[in-house]
Amino acid sequence: xxxxxxxxxxxxxxxxxxxxxxxxxxxxxxxxxxxxxxxxxxxxxxxxxxxxxxxxxxxxxxxxxxxxxxxxxxxxxxxxxxxxxxxxxxxxxxxx
Amino acid sequence: xxxxxxxxxxxxxxxxxxxxxxxxxxxxxxxxxxxxxxxxxxxxxxxxxxxxxxxxxxxxxxxxxxxxxxxxxxxxxxxxxxxxxxxxxxxxxxxxxxxxxxxxxxxxxxxxxxxxxxxxxxxxxxxxxxxxxxxxxxxxxxxxxxxxxxxxxxxxxxxxxxxxxxxxxxxxxxxxxxxxxxxxxxxxxxxxxxxxxxxxxxxxxxxxxxxxxxxxxxxxxxxxxxxxxxxxxxxxxxxxxxxxxxxxxxxxxxxxxxxxxxxxxxxxxxxxxxxxxxxxxxxxxxxxxxxxxxxxxxxxxxxxxxxxxxxxxxxxxxxxxxxxxxxxxxxxxxxxxxxxxxxxxxxxxxxxxxxxxxxxxxxxxxxxxxxxxxxxxxxxxxxxxxxxxxxxxxxxxxxxxxxxxxxxxxxxxxxxxxxxxxxxxxxxxxxxxxxxxxxxxxxxxxxxxxxxxxxxxxxxxxxxxxxxxxxx
Numbered sequence: 001x002x003x004x005x006x007x008x009x010x011x012x013x014x015x016x017x018x019x020x021x022x023x024x025x026x027x028x029x030x031x032x033x034x035x036x037x038x039x040x041x042x043x044x045x046x047x048x049x050x051x052x053x054x055x056x057x058x059x060x061x062x063x064x065x066x067x068x069x070x071x072x073x074x075x076x077x078x079x080x081x082x083x084x085x086x087x088x089x090x091x092x093x094x095x096x
Numbered sequence: 097x098x099x100x101x102x103x104x105x106x107x108x109x110x111x112x113x114x115x116x117x118x119x120x121x122x123x124x125x126x127x128x129x130x131x132x133x134x135x136x137x138x139x140x141x142x143x144x145x146x147x148x149x150x151x152x153x154x155x156x157x158x159x160x161x162x163x164x165x166x167x168x169x170x171x172x173x174x175x176x177x178x179x180x181x182x183x184x185x186x187x188x189x190x191x192x193x194x195x196x197x198x199x200x201x202x203x204x205x206x207x208x209x210x211x212x213x214x215x216x217x218x219x220x221x222x223x224x225x226x227x228x229x230x231x232x233x234x235x236x237x238x239x240x241x242x243x244x245x246x247x248x249x250x251x252x253x254x255x256x257x258x259x260x261x262x263x264x265x266x267x268x269x270x271x272x273x274x275x276x277x278x279x280x281x282x283x284x285x286x287x288x289x290x291x292x293x294x295x296x297x298x299x300x301x302x303x304x305x306x307x308x309x310x311x312x313x314x315x316x317x318x319x320x321x322x323x324x325x326x327x328x329x330x331x332x333x334x335x336x337x338x339x340x341x342x343x344x345x346x347x348x349x350x351x352x353x354x355x356x357x358x359x360x361x362x363x364x365x366x367x368x369x370x371x372x373x374x375x376x377x378x379x380x381x382x383x384x385x386x387x388x389x390x391x392x393x394x395x396x397x398x399x400x401x402x403x404x405x406x407x408x409x410x411x412x413x414x415x416x417x418x419x420x421x422x423x424x425x426x427x428x429x430x431x432x433x434x435x436x437x438x439x440x441x442x443x444x445x446x447x448x449x450x451x452x453x454x455x456x457x458x459x460x461x462x463x464x465x466x467x468x469x470x471x472x473x474x475x476x477x478x479x480x481x482x483x484x485x486x487x488x489x490x491x492x493x494x495x496x497x498x499x500x501x502x503x504x505x506x507x508x509x510x511x512x513x514x515x516x517x518x519x520x521x522x523x524x525x526x527x528x529x530x531x532x533x534x535x536x537x538x539x540x541x542x543x544x545x546x547x548x549x550x551x552x553x554x555x556x557x558x559x560x561x562x563x564x565x566x567x568x
Binding site for chain 1: 194195197330333334390393396397399400407411414415416417418419420421424425426427428429430431432433435436437439441444445447448449451452453455461462465466468469471472505506509
């Protein structure tokens with residue numbers, strides 16, 4: 001495998017604003033880490049059955065806590081709020 | 097009162113015998129913190145007032161004859177474990193002022209016993225690192241040699257206990273973050289079986305790997321703290337239904353994956369390791385070489401799975417619901433600016449790496465392949481435990497290193513070579529001191545790692561006790 005790494009696109013995908021100096025450094029570091037972890041490519045995994053014992057764990061949907069018990073605490077942690085709501089920038093914008 | 101030799105066991109005895117009060121004890125530790133932590137920087141915040149209040153409550157409990165094992169015992173808490181009403185920052189700028197809105201289950205359990213919380217300890221940001229150099233608030237120094245790192249990511253917890261600024265501490269271990277600092281500071285460190293201790297209220301790093309555990313001076317103390325924090329919790333879907341202890345009688349056989357550990361390990365550490373094996377033989381153990389053929393892939397598997405899970409888990413830090421939030425014209429820029437400014441370089445690196453190995457077109461070759469190899473590693477351990485009680489290795493290939501010595505990320509990642517297999521397999525592992533090695537005129541402690549089968553903590557404590565006996 002010899003993929004070309006588009007580090008700028010990767011930063012965008014990860015929603016990270018990264019300086020150009022750091023991008024230049026990551027452009028070297030990430031491929032060298034990938035080269036190291038690629039050593040697993042040679043392992044024969046045919047017939048491997050993973051996670052046989054895994055199952056979903058669900059809580060019964062019962063005994064709700066009292067309304068507003070945590071509202072204030074959680075809202076107090078929010079960076080911006082309007083009344084009892086967390087305020088965010090517009091998510092969907094109309095293209096003009 | 098001399099706290100330099102103190103253990104939980106001895107403090108419990110003295111508190112119950114009224115030789116000193118819990119408040120005296122807490123004050124002794126607060127004094128030690130004031131005297132030493134300016135240089136060591138193990139704590140990000142010391143909770144003097146509440147610690148004294150908790151100590152007074154503990155004294156009342158003792159006076160009424162209602163003391164539990166940990167009543168009045170002063171403990172330090174890693175900064176990624178939530179204590180209600182307290183800042184919990186994971187040593188990150190993005191959570192610098194974040195106040196926890198609830199208690200982690202482990203904290204609830206310790207509070208119920210009347211433990212005293214001294215403060216929150218420094219760590220590598222979001223537990224990514226092996227030295228505490230990745231803390232956004234400056235590194236912690238190793239009390240054995242302040243030119244060196246204490247290990248990480250639970251380096252603050254380790255340094256606090258090693259410098260007698262706490263009697264014990266909680267940490268978290270995703271790939272060695274309790275055992276490696278324990279090894280570098282001469283302590284006992286346990287990573288419990290995956291699911292043995294609730295992670296409710298622990299900031300998630302690698303959800304298939306993370307466990308909360310403890311750093312203590314002795315194996316007996318480790319056992320006390322483990323008994324206090326383990327158990328099923330309905331708030332953690334990965335918590336084991338009923339922590340079945342592995343009560344299989346011990347075969348007194350110990351396996352050494354010799355091929356795996358001899359490459360790249362310092363010769364003086366191997367010498368300490370052999371000496372420890374020799375003493376275990378003298379104690380009646382049979383020591384055999386075993387082959388875990390896929391063990392050598394552990395580090396590569398780990399550095400795919402862990403960044404993948406980290407990049408997913410850290411998506412929640414986006415400047416909307418809590419934590420740092422940068423102003424920007426659009427919501428997309430709020431996300432990327434907040435995360436760009438709030439996260440440090442190692443966290444950004446791992447998020448990018450994780451995003452890559454999960455991205456369309458590469459996920460099969462990296463992430464899914466790594467999961468399959470992980471299943472092989474797990475099977476290797478299952479097979480090994482059919483014939484041995486425990487698999488042992490040195491905890492780390494080299495002793496504590498100097499600040500700045502591992503600026504290449506791959507060199508830092510190699511620190512975890514012996515510790516990541518236990519996390520990948522979900523099995524418990526205990527690091528116990530096995531002596532010291534000399535480097536640049538410093539005596540540096542090194543650890544002996546004992547890996548057991550799922551639920552085999554008791555076996556680890558039993559072997560750990562035997563190792564400990566001939567260390568003193």
